[in-house]
Amino acid sequence: MSTDSEIDNRTTRITRKGQVTIPKALREEFGLEEGDELRWEKTDDGIRVRKATGSAGRGMLADEDVSEEKREEMAAEMEAEIREKRRSEWQP
Known part of the structure; x- marks a missing residue:
């Protein structure tokens, strides 16, 4: 499991097509796999990303x-x- 300080030090770049790469450690920790959908939520603090469970x-x-x-x-x-x-x- 990642610590908060490890996550805080990770950054990714947005490509020209608006794509980002989720760090492998986070994909593994949260069980994210190819084809999973993510939900982007606007918050007062910025953006929150959550795994969507729409097909359940x-x-x-x-x-x-x-x-x-x-x-x-x-x-x-x-x-x-x-x-x-x-x-x-x-x-x-």
Whole structure:
């Protein structure tokens, strides 16, 4: 487990495409893997990054007789709506 002083001394650069690399020690400590989604939250102190757990409830709102293909389609539509809503909330 990393100590606060070790984390404070780590920095990363933002690429031209707006990408950042999460230090390996932090990825391991928090169980972050390729394909995981992160949530960026604006706070009074700056930016907080959290692991998103959006797929945990996938399929809960669909009837049992709905095909897997239709469930995936419904999930994709909901994700797109959520992304658009979040984008509009972040616009100044």
